[in-house]
Amino acid sequence: MKLLKGTALYSIILGTCPICQNESMYKKRNPFILNQLFEMHDRCTHCNTKYKIEPSFFYGAMYVSYGIGVALGVAVFLISHLLLKTNLLVSFVLICIAVIGLLPLEMRLSRNIWINLFMKYDKKKSKKTSQNA
């Protein structure tokens, strides 16, 4: 993962601050702790970036979430129906299980993608803060 540091992919996969990538944006890193799925820090303690740049900022992540959900459903269908040769009903059940089971992960991923569309990694802020820490 160290190889990816500095790329948006690093922040998207790990849920780190999009600017310095030194700490997690979420209070609990595990997305499957459902009652704290959306609990985020207000600001990064390293670079002081405000995550929610405007009220209801993360509502836009719904559009990303929709795309991820459709992609996941299509992927499960292709694997189950075309590769494993299951019938349509079994494929449908598998799609439901995958989409519902991975929903917390999908929610986090969509938020991470959404915030990384608006903020870019800043090498100076990342180094400055890691030397101070």
Ligand SMILES: [Zn+2]
């Ligand atoms: Zn930061």
